[in-house]
Amino acid sequence: MSENILEVRDLVVHFETDDGVVKAINGLNFSIGREKTLGLVGETGAGKTTTALSILNLVPNPPGKIKSGSILLDGRDVLQMSDKELEQMRGNDVAMIFQDPMTALNPVMTVGDQIAESIQLHQFVSPKDAFEKAKEMLQMVGIAESRAYDYPHQFSGGMRQRVVIAIALACEPKLLLSDEPTTALDVTIQAQVLELMKELIRKRHMSMLLITHDLGVVAESCDDVAVMYAGKIVEIGSADEVFNQTRHPYTEGLFNSLPNLRERGEELIPIKGLMPDPMNLPEGCSFAPRCPYATEACEKQPPELRHMGGTHYVACDAYNDPDFCLRRNSHG
Amino acid sequence: MENTNKTGNIRQFKGRSLGQETWRRLLKNRGAVVGMIFMVLLVIVAILAEFIYNYDTDIVAQNSKAIFASPSAAHIFGTDQFGRDIFARILYGARYSLLIGVGSVAFGLVVGMILGALAGFYGGVIDNLVMRANDILYAIPNIMIAVVIVSLLGTTPFSLLLALSISAASSFARIVRAAVMQIRGQEYIESAYAMGLPTWKVILKHIIPNCLSPIIVQVTLAIGSNIIAASSLSFLGVGVAPPMPEWGAMLSDGRPYIRSAPWLCIFPGLAIMVTVLALNLMGDGLRDALDPKLKK
Numbered sequence: 001m002s003e004n005i006l007e008v009r010d011l012v013v014h015f016e017t018d019d020g021v022v023k024a025i026n027g028l029n030f031s032i033g034r035e036k037t038l039g040l041v042g043e044t045g046a047g048k049t050t051t052a053l054s055i056l057n058l059v060p061n062p063p064g065k066i067k068s069g070s071i072l073l074d075g076r077d078v079l080q081m082s083d084k085e086l087e088q089m090r091g092n093d094v095a096m097i098f099q100d101p102m103t104a105l106n107p108v109m110t111v112g113d114q115i116a117e118s119i120q121l122h123q124f125v126s127p128k129d130a131f132e133k134a135k136e137m138l139q140m141v142g143i144a145e146s147r148a149y150d151y152p153h154q155f156s157g158g159m160r161q162r163v164v165i166a167i168a169l170a171c172e173p174k175l176l177l178s179d180e181p182t183t184a185l186d187v188t189i190q191a192q193v194l195e196l197m198k199e200l201i202r203k204r205h206m207s208m209l210l211i212t213h214d215l216g217v218v219a220e221s222c223d224d225v226a227v228m229y230a231g232k233i234v235e236i237g238s239a240d241e242v243f244n245q246t247r248h249p250y251t252e253g254l255f256n257s258l259p260n261l262r263e264r265g266e267e268l269i270p271i272k273g274l275m276p277d278p279m280n281l282p283e284g285c286s287f288a289p290r291c292p293y294a295t296e297a298c299e300k301q302p303p304e305l306r307h308m309g310g311t312h313y314v315a316c317d318a319y320n321d322p323d324f325c326l327r328r329n330s331h332g
Numbered sequence: 333m334e335n336t337n338k339t340g341n342i343r344q345f346k347g348r349s350l351g352q353e354t355w356r357r358l359l360k361n362r363g364a365v366v367g368m369i370f371m372v373l374l375v376i377v378a379i380l381a382e383f384i385y386n387y388d389t390d391i392v393a394q395n396s397k398a399i400f401a402s403p404s405a406a407h408i409f410g411t412d413q414f415g416r417d418i419f420a421r422i423l424y425g426a427r428y429s430l431l432i433g434v435g436s437v438a439f440g441l442v443v444g445m446i447l448g449a450l451a452g453f454y455g456g457v458i459d460n461l462v463m464r465a466n467d468i469l470y471a472i473p474n475i476m477i478a479v480v481i482v483s484l485l486g487t488t489p490f491s492l493l494l495a496l497s498i499s500a501a502s503s504f505a506r507i508v509r510a511a512v513m514q515i516r517g518q519e520y521i522e523s524a525y526a527m528g529l530p531t532w533k534v535i536l537k538h539i540i541p542n543c544l545s546p547i548i549v550q551v552t553l554a555i556g557s558n559i560i561a562a563s564s565l566s567f568l569g570v571g572v573a574p575p576m577p578e579w580g581a582m583l584s585d586g587r588p589y590i591r592s593a594p595w596l597c598i599f600p601g602l603a604i605m606v607t608v609l610a611l612n613l614m615g616d617g618l619r620d621a622l623d624p625k626l627k628k
Contacts, residue, residue: 058522058525087528107542108542
């Protein structure tokens with residue numbers, strides 16, 4: 001048994017379209033420890049969802065192509081598995097929660113059948129037992145088991161997301177991939193669903209990759225945080241390290257663009273510009289064009305992740321200068 | 333058993349499925365109900381016709397004493413130039429029309445659904461092959477295809493059925509392909525894969541059931557149009573050959589006498605019209621019932 005449930009090494013994923021090659025993920029490295037939750041943060045198009053799909057080896061091919069790298073799930077490389085092994089792994093070892101509960105459920109199947117489908121597929125039980133287990137799962141996520149016979153259109157958004165969670169957890173996977181599980185829900189329901197997920201994960205000793213662009217969600221539920229930009233991790237570390245000792249200018253930008261509860265009326269500082277076109281990434285650091293600290297050197301060579309103490313790593317060459325310090329930190 | 337009580341309680345909360353919901357809405361549509369009742373009667377008649385009438389003595393046997401009898405109590409729809417009872421022939425003819433209509437659509441549905449699902453799901457080369465072949469079929473008038481097949485295989489009900497099912501297959505392939513392409517990109521399909529389902533199960537359990545509503549509607553409408561097509565081909569002499577009492581063939585037989593004995597044409601024509609109307613009413617009703625956006 002390896003130490004980490006998931007280890008992603010040098011992952012490169014490209015989408016080869018007629019218009020050109022979209023470089024979605026460019027050398028990704030991270031790992032998730034057992035019973036740990038890693039928050040993967042980044043703006044739209046940073047490659048977060050592609051990362052999750054790569055872990056299931058479900059990147060749509062064509063046009064998607066996993067060019068290189070390895071994804072070790074419990075020591076076994078997902079990218080080397082046969083179709084049969086993949087089918088056994090999906091849903092059983094790794095399950096995924098999708099972003100929009102409105103479209104993630106099949107409208108013509110009862111929710112009970114949808115939960116039972118996964119159970120029946122991976123555990124050798126009769127359809128009847130699977131359905132009984134499905135009812136238990138519903139109860140576990142806080143839905144009356146009598147509603148197993150209902151169809152998705154008879155549920156509200158928050159309830160549907162609970163059903164999606166029940167499907168994902170039905171086979172007790174070791175790793176849960178949650179792709180913005182609360183984005184499509186309103187704020188009060190978000191808190192409920194998040195609380196439910198945290199509790200279930202703790203009870204079942206599962207690990208989770210939580211994809212989000214909501215830093216509040218990360219602060220509340222993650223042990224570790226990875227910040228992604230243009231298909232690369234720019235900063236990774238424990239939640240405490242990333243939130244309280246922010247090292248990367250992009251992470252700083254993300255925090256600056258959040259309203260501060262203590263100092264109301266303060267102006268927000270947005271990150272200027274747009275994310276680079278993934279078909280045409282800059283030669284050097286991909287954040288350099290938007291970075292307030294960028295120097296000429298930044299545009300020449302892409303930075304490597306460097307160790308900043310503890311479990312904290314950052315990809316920024318400004319730290320070649322030992323005196324460099326982000327404004328956020330210099331204020332104390 | 334301990335569970336029985338529990339399950340018994342649960343049953344009363346059971347929600348209405350999509351099928352039950354559709355059925356309920358269908359029953360609210362008067363036209364569709366009339367159409368359905370007529371079709372049920374027609375099917376019963378078609379099945380019973382064999383027991384009521386003897387094909388050799390009642391349907392094809394000539395009776396020179398009663399030629400061109402106008403409609404009366406003895407012959408409700410009158411008799412034709414050979415003295416055959418038109419009412420009996422029309423009832424018996426329902427067998428041919430229904431068999432050819434339903435048979436050609438069923439055959440076309442199976443072939444069209446397989447090809448359409450493959451083309452829509454896999455796209456790329458398979459899609460191009462299937463759909464370009466389909467375009468070629470579309471470019472040739474259906475009647476031409478039918479004439480070629482019938483002249484190759486002879487004027488039997490089977491060759492007519494085969495000819496009609498080819499055009500049915502091509503239109504089903506189009507409809508299924510479009511529906512599959514739309515469903516394929518949905519998140520619950522991705523979710524089914526993430527659950528570990530193999531591709532064939534994803535197609536059978538998740539994609540096809542979600543494409544059913546346009547297919548069901550098309551089935552009812554296609555049966556109607558294929559009955560008309562079968563009758564037209566028989567009318568032209570490339571369908572079911574006389575003396576078999578096919579409606580189109582009867583219409584064609586009666587054509588020379590339309591001035592002196594119009595009932596020879598009126599009744600088979602009405603039979604075709606009413607049957608197709610009933611099927612179209614049903615199809616329209618189904619389309620409305622299956623489309624939740626039209627829900628009032």
